[in-house]
Amino acid sequence: MLADRTVFLPRMPSSHAMVTAAAFRGAGIDARPVPDSSERTLQLGRSCCSGEECFPLIITLGDFLRLLCDEGHPAERAAFFMPTSSGPCRFGQYADYIRMVLADRGFEAALVLSPTSENAYDGLGTGSLSLLRACWRGFVAADHLVAMLLRIRPHEVHPGAADAAFQRGIAEIVTVLEDPRTTLRLSSLRGAAERGRDALRRVETLRQPRPLIGVVGEIFCRNNAYSNMEMIRCLERHGAECWLPGVTEWVHYTNLEEKRRIRRRGERLSGRQLRSQIRQWVQDRDRAAIARAFAEDLVDRPEPEVGEMLSLGAPYLPSDAALGEMALSVARAVYLHRRGVAGVVDISPFTCMNAIVAEAVYPAVSQDCDGVPIRNFYFDGTQANLDRDVVVFLQLARSYASRRDNVKPV
Numbered sequence: 174m175l176a177d178r179t180v181f182l183p184r185m186p187s188s189h190a191m192v193t194a195a196a197f198r199g200a201g202i203d204a205r206p207v208p209d210s211s212e213r214t215l216q217l218g219r220s221c222c223s224g225e226e227c228f229p230l231i232i233t234l235g236d237f238l239r240l241l242c243d244e245g246h247p248a249e250r251a252a253f254f255m256p257t258s259s260g261p262c263r264f265g266q267y268a269d270y271i272r273m274v275l276a277d278r279g280f281e282a283a284l285v286l287s288p289t290s291e292n293a294y295d296g297l298g299t300g301s302l303s304l305l306r307a308c309w310r311g312f313v314a315a316d317h318l319v320a321m322l323l324r325i326r327p328h329e330v331h332p333g334a335a336d337a338a339f340q341r342g343i344a345e346i347v348t349v350l351e352d353p354r355t356t357l358r359l360s361s362l363r364g365a366a367e368r369g370r371d372a373l374r375r376v377e378t379l380r381q382p383r384p385l386i387g388v389v390g391e392i393f394c395r396n397n398a399y400s401n402m403e404m405i406r407c408l409e410r411h412g413a414e415c416w417l418p419g420v421t422e423w424v425h426y427t428n429l430e431e432k433r434r435i436r437r438r439g440e441r442l443s444g445r446q447l448r449s450q451i452r453q454w455v456q457d458r459d460r461a462a463i464a465r466a467f468a469e470d471l472v473d474r475p476e477p478e479v480g481e482m483l484s485l486g487a488p489y490l491p492s493d494a495a496l497g498e499m500a501l502s503v504a505r506a507v508y509l510h511r512r513g514v515a516g517v518v519d520i521s522p523f524t525c526m527n528a529i530v531a532e533a534v535y536p537a538v539s540q541d542c543d544g545v546p547i548r549n550f551y552f553d554g555t556q557a558n559l560d561r562d563v564v565v566f567l568q569l570a571r572s573y574a575s576r577r578d579n580v581k582p583v
């Protein structure tokens with residue numbers, strides 16, 4: 174299906190698009206991230222939308238169209254990666270909508286590659302298990318490097334040093350994954366991740382106290398720097414240190430949902446259940462092997478077990494009724510408070526259904542969590558004064574942190 178085509182991957186974030194593309198190449202499929210988004214992305218994306226659609230759709234569609242319209246990539250040689258889901262919001266419509274627009278514009282020969290969260294993205298065709306495994310390992314390694322980057326960058330002495338070290342680490346992972354001889358060799362990938370870790374360890378830092386800000390929100394918008402106007406860097410510029418969930422959180426969540434679905438359909442002891450269990454067992458094992466290399470560096474940034482984390486959000490949004498990112502965002506906000514953050518920001522697209530529900534619940538969460546400030550930042554490409562809003566939020570976070578620290582027993 175993918176012979177003679179290039180698979181283009183949305184940047185969610187760029188590092189993960191790079192490692193996923195490398196895993197595809199390691200499986201013999203040409204792949205690369207879409208080019209960096211630009212004003213032209215917005216122009217093309219918006220020209221195919223009515224204004225009711227979510228911002229991530231506009232960005233991904235605009236980037237795909239740029240490749241076909243501006244860069245002249247032949248439609249019959251293109252495959253656009255757009256995972257789907259049957260969750261509670263518009264995400265499930267993206268892939269079909271993109272197919273429709275491409276057909277309208279005469280690009281019906283382009284393929285939209287759309288694995289679904291229904292089966293935890295286990296549907297990429299022959300060889301998909303090896304490819305998924307390589308992608309999973311790449312994600313785990315990239316998540317750990319991102320977490321280290323966010324620990325180090327705000328404190329770097331030489332601006333740009335942490336980013337450069339991080340890019341070296343991602344390049345190491347890419348080299349392993351894109352080589353068919355090493356793409357599935359865990360020891361090679363772990364070695365690459367360790368070299369990235371060591372490069373980040375060598376970055377010279379000067380540690381000053383900074384408010385730790387937990388980040389939640391819609392997965393595309395919080396990870397796609399163009400969509401969120403470089404919000405993480407903006408927070409850092411104004412004195413914060415950030416803590417983001419890894420992309421693997423979503424994979425853990427879809428695994429959990431798949432288990433629930435299997436239970437609900439009475440498919441226990443079925444082949445489907447067995448497949449799902451084996452996959453999760455393999456993923457957990459791979460994850461643990463890579464995570465061990467970062468245990469010391471990320472000791473104060475533990476990733477929660479997703480099922481346990483969701484139970485923290487259950488008093489506000491029960492995760493068996495409120496599905497998807499709204500449940501994850503609310504639960505993680507509670508978790509982050511327990512880990513001592515000074516504030517939580519929810520980075521989401523304007524009109525995001527998940528974020529709107531979560532926003533309605535945050536006041537209750539904040540009240541039960543000692544008044545920790547929680548604020549939604551919405552994006553649609555027209556944000557007027559992000560710096561001002563971030564400065565105001567960080568004032569709240571700082572005063573919350575000093576109040577909290579003053580009442581703590583010594």
Ligand code: SF4
Pocket residue numbers: 227228229262263264265391498522524525526527528
């Ligand atoms: S999560 Fe929000 S932005 Fe993403 S598809 Fe759903 S409603 Fe749209």
